[in-house]
Amino acid sequence: MKLHHLACAIAFGGAMLISSQSYAGSGSFSTLSYNIAGTPTAYNGWDNTHTQIISCYVKPFDIVNVQEDFLWHAALYDTCDNHPYRTPTSGTAGIGDGLNTMSSFWFDDLDRVTWTNRADSDALTPKGFSLIRVRLAEGTYLDVYNLHAQSGTSSTDLTDSVSDVNQIVSYIEANSAGNAVLVYGDTNTRYTRVGQNIWEFLHRGFSDAWIQTIRGGSVPAVGSGDLVCGPTQTARPDCEIVDKVLWRGNGYLSLQAKAYVDHQDAVDSSGTQLSDHHPIEVDWTYATAASFALSDQFGGPHGTSYNDSSALPSTPVVKQLTIQTGNRVDHVEIALSNGYVFSHGGTGGTTQTLTLGNGEVLSSVNLCIDQYQGHTRVFSINFATSAGRHLSGGATTASCTTYTAPAGWQIAGFHGRSGDEVDKLGVVYAPVNTGTVPARQPQRLINRSSSLCMDVNGGTMADGTAVIQWSCNGGVNQTWSYDDQTGMIRSMADPHYCLDNNGTYGDGAQLIIWTCTGNNNQRFKYDASAGTIAVRSYPTEVIGMNGTSLGNQLLTATASGAAAQTWTLAQ
Structure with missing residues (x-):
């Protein structure tokens, strides 16, 4: 079996030595997500014939994520495919996760993670997700995740599905903080399905390629009934599939899905589909900010x-x-x-x-x-x-x-x-800034209803310290700095720390401080006129008072227009 080892392009496992000072301003690439059903079934003829055809099918695409690449991995890599950078297999069924990536772009930082909760047939092999950091151009990196979530609709299956989504979004927040991210693969989820939570990605600032390009940005409502595709599966608004493609930029690197294609042409000589999933293509453009x-x-x-x-x-x-x-x-x-x-x-x-x-x-x-x-x-x-x-x-x-x-x-x-x-x-x-940049003036955040201040509890500057409501007393632990460009609210008692929603995107999120990372947890939008402080990626959630008692931890809640959800930035 032929493997393209990354070591040939890496110095000590991490850096490419490139001296050019040309920076990418814009570009384009294509992705393909394909569950290739690499297990012996009557569907694929019990052999590697379909995998050999798939090896040729995936060649034209720049970054290919495959799932269920188990028994015939050699046929996938050796028959026809010639991507210069490819992940080494993690093993066959029962040993490996079946996830692999083939790329026209150099990458490093490969990591594989197994789902924490696994049950029934999903426990037979270590399903999970993988991460690679793709270099699109000099200094332009994109974190690419491949995933295969657990299947089924029983109560246990749905619990595991929710756990899968929570696990990967938490991992992204911890390991891709401040980075542009692309996530695609077999999610085994539907936006319409009660008891699942794929929408957690959207609350964290992600966009879905099918929703944006095919549905015009309209997110299907939970409980509205499955959007069943019927015998002919095409990319249309009333046809939701479990193979999903999600992305977010990071302020420096922005992505745009230009085309979404649910391919019907991955068939053998008899016209039989090569897998029980269709390959999903998305064509992308990207651009980098001129300011950095x-x-x-x-x-x-x-x-x-x-x-x-x-x-x-x-x-x-x-x-x-x-x-x-x-x-x-x-x-x-x-x-x-x-x-x-x-x-x-x-x-x-x-x-x-x-x-x-x-x-x-x-x-x-x-x-x-x-x-x-x-x-x-x-x-x-x-x-x-x-x-x-x-x-x-x-x-x-x-x-x-x-x-x-x-x-x-x-x-x-x-x-x-x-x-x-x-x-x-x-x-x-x-x-280089040749003008004068004034020092940021510490400000207080004062609730317009209670006149209480946003306060770092006890002045303890450490990850996880609660942010509470307290009488305004002029203490440095009640001083903040809001940057409208990034949405970050720094504690001026120690500007290493930022206001953080504790990774919860919904009512009751308990506010804390955490080391500033640039993650979505730490991005808010202050509307001076309305007085609201909204979670930037989920603006229906705003910061409000928690009762009337001094020392209560501040929470987020659905915006209601109540005075208790309004604040003033004051010196």
């Missing part, structure tokens, strides 16, 4: 992904750079002139800080990587400024690269992966 540009990333596939590009204000001015280093790079941090902080890595190492002068910007960074305990880490870092000053630390190695801001641009943030150290690092470039 990203370098590639350098390092390894460990730690958790981060991406500052989705959380930076429109005109960032870097005032301070901090690094923590020892034998390797433990931590990097940028502080902007408005007080916002972007911080990644652990707590170890020796701290060094460089405060930039007026008009001075970060112009380049040199990185070196190596192996530590089987993981690729960033071992050394050396920043240079436009004034010729440097801030450096760590231990240099033989594998290094330099990212240099284009003329008229500056390094204003980071993207990559980190845990207790920095595993992978790329930089976010922004145009």
Whole structure:
């Protein structure tokens, strides 16, 4: 069996060494989702004949996600397909998840996750989802998820289906924070089916390709009855299938589904369909924001992904750079002139800080990587400024690269992966701002009904601390900064932390603070006229009072127009 190993395109499991300074402005690609029924049944003739035909069928598409790729994986990869980048199989039925991706674009950061709750026939093989990070162009990355959810409509099946959706959206929030995301595969769900929750994706800012391109944005109502396709299955508004394609952008990379095709032509010589699912094609265009540009990333596939590009204000001015280093790079941090902080890595190492002068910007960074305990880490870092000053630390190695801001641009943030150290690092470039950017003034959020303030409970600045209602007392833990561009509300007691809906998109979400990640959990929309603070991706949910008692944790609820759901931003 022929396998295209990713190692040939990767330096130490993570970075492609590309020196060009050309940044993608726009482009296009195609995707195909196909449950190929790679199990022995009378439907496929009990052999690999259909899989061999499928191997040729999928060739023209740029990123192909297949499900149920079990017994005849070799036929899929070897017969006809020639995609240069392909995931290695996780094994046959009973061992592997049946999920594989074939891509015209280089990718890394492959991860496979098994569903937590599995029952009945779905427990016979480890169904779940996979993630790859696809490089569309220099610095332009797209997180692509492939999934095969559990089937059935019994009460147990529906419980497991709900668990599947909750598991993958929680994983996305934790591991694709700030990234553009594309999710497609066999969801075994319907928007109309009572007891399922595929709409959770929509509440988190995702769009569905069928809903947008075929139904004009109209989401089928839960309980309205299955939109059954009948004997001829086509891409039409009254025909909902379980193979779904969902996406969201991240402010830097935007995607648009231009065409949605439910293919009828995947048949053998007798006209028999090759699988019990049709292949679903979506054609895409993409564009990147003119206000930022990203370098590639350098390092390894460990730690958790981060991406500052989705959380930076429109005109960032870097005032301070901090690094923590020892034998390797433990931590990097940028502080902007408005007080916002972007911080990644652990707590170890020796701290060094460089405060930039007026008009001075970060112009380049040199990185070196190596192996530590089987993981690729960033071992050394050396920043240079436009004034010729440097801030450096760590231990240099033989594998290094330099990212240099284009003329008229500056390094204003980071993207990559980190845990207790920095595993992978790329930089976010922004145009040099020659004007004056005033410091962000701390403000209070005061409820118009109760006159109580939004308060970080006890002033404890830590992930998960409750945000409560309390008498306004001038405490710093009652000061916030709202950025209308990103929708993020930072605590000015410690701008590492943002207001967060705790991952709940519905009535009763308990508000907390959490390290600012740029995730949808942390994006709100303040309407100064109406006084409402809505969840940006689910604007029917707004922040309101929780009773009248001091210390009650603030909640979200369906917007009702009540005064208890209105707020004023005040100095």
